[in-house]
Amino acid sequence: MDYRGIFEDAVDTLRAEKRYRVFADLERVAGQFPRAIYRDDADNMRDITIWCSNDYLGMGQHAKVIGAMQDTASKLGVGSGGTRNISGTNRPLVELERSLADLHRKEAALVFTSGFVSNEAAISTIGRLLPDGIIFSDQLNHASMIQGVRQSGMQKVIFRHNDVAHLRDLLAATDRKRPKLICFESVYSMDGDVAPIKEICDLAEEFGALTYIDEVHAVGMYGERGGGIAEREGLMDRIDIIEGTLAKGFGTMGGYITANRAIVDAVRSYAPEFIFTTSLPPALCAAARASIEHLKGSSHERMMHQRQARLTKAILADAGLPVMETETHIVPLIVGDARAVKAASDMLLDKHNIYIQPINYPTVPKGTERLRITPTPLHTDEMIFALRHALVSVWTSLELPREPADAKITASKLTSGDLTLPTIGG
Numbered sequence: 001m002d003y004r005g006i007f008e009d010a011v012d013t014l015r016a017e018k019r020y021r022v023f024a025d026l027e028r029v030a031g032q033f034p035r036a037i038y039r040d041d042a043d044n045m046r047d048i049t050i051w052c053s054n055d056y057l058g059m060g061q062h063a064k065v066i067g068a069m070q071d072t073a074s075k076l077g078v079g080s081g082g083t084r085n086i087s088g089t090n091r092p093l094v095e096l097e098r099s100l101a102d103l104h105r106k107e108a109a110l111v112f113t114s115g116f117v118s119n120e121a122a123i124s125t126i127g128r129l130l131p132d133g134i135i136f137s138d139q140l141n142h143a144s145m146i147q148g149v150r151q152s153g154m155q156k157v158i159f160r161h162n163d164v165a166h167l168r169d170l171l172a173a174t175d176r177k178r179p180k181l182i183c184f185e186s187v188y189s190m191d192g193d194v195a196p197i198k199e200i201c202d203l204a205e206e207f208g209a210l211t212y213i214d215e216v217h218a219v220g221m222y223g224e225r226g227g228g229i230a231e232r233e234g235l236m237d238r239i240d241i242i243e244g245t246l247a248k249g250f251g252t253m254g255g256y257i258t259a260n261r262a263i264v265d266a267v268r269s270y271a272p273e274f275i276f277t278t279s280l281p282p283a284l285c286a287a288a289r290a291s292i293e294h295l296k297g298s299s300h301e302r303m304m305h306q307r308q309a310r311l312t313k314a315i316l317a318d319a320g321l322p323v324m325e326t327e328t329h330i331v332p333l334i335v336g337d338a339r340a341v342k343a344a345s346d347m348l349l350d351k352h353n354i355y356i357q358p359i360n361y362p363t364v365p366k367g368t369e370r371l372r373i374t375p376t377p378l379h380t381d382e383m384i385f386a387l388r389h390a391l392v393s394v395w396t397s398l399e400l401p402r403e404p405a406d407a408k409i410t411a412s413k414l415t416s417g418d419l420t421l422p423t424i425g426g
Contacts, residue, residue: 059251115245118255127152192326220249
């Protein structure tokens, strides 16, 4: 049996479809973000500008955050020493969980090693503990949420993206006595749209369901204290479980959930992803807490973030580029072809020293491949105009379509089999 050949063939398939992922070797220099040093395969170095970072507010470069990590590492070392149960519950981690519970006005919080793990562990564990339960999951939920739903073993129902009427019909067709969990996101990171949180909460109350919201792409960036879209809309108290990340708006690493003590304690006690994983090191916890506490009291970063996002959308749209309209900081530039989006990304890096990673299937449906641009408060107006110039040059050189992005998305969804909705089932 040619085992090696099996795996090489699998990767070759991705290469042929132009979906093979190439990781850029980047060196972020403290104090210079979004500038970075890029190294090619020959180890040649050059300065570039990053336009696709998830460090949405640049908090990974903030002096308070760096100082907290350095100070804690010098005092407590760089490792946590074990799982939470076996010597790994360090003091900065305890303080971080208290800070997160306060951020979302919940009784308790639980920190995981990543946002993917927190979704997978929390949803699957909550699901397993609900007798004869059923999960209602938004069609465009993140892969981590989908994995949690699968691992729960619960019956699942997929409702059309942000379609409250469809969700109502599905809930109404379900036995009212069965435990129910509605899972959705606040900001969907590829299209940049926002969930109808109030309407979903209304349905949850009407049909007796728990609500689980992923605020990964909103925490730090929305709300008076950075609690996310639910805080901005005054709805945090109506959400049963709020999940978030420390790796985007807060600029560090890790994931978490916040909820009442009973739910958090149950996940803490039953989730193998939590029980058998080494905890986050104290220096990282201290850095994350410093970022959270700073953003609770400072709106400057959020205001500048929104300004630069609006400016970027306006300038790119004015140049005739296919910018997808969004109400958030996400700026999708639709290309609609895997080979073309890879060529555009390569040309931006090679000729313009701009790094934007191409987004392909299965992250987005086939036919909606895109460049996902994420402006930050640290992208200057001059950088935005330079981005426009580079994109116009690339679009002209590659003869890419200038068709409005939303029209391309609609056409793709009508013809793509990637978005076929499952019916009620296991």
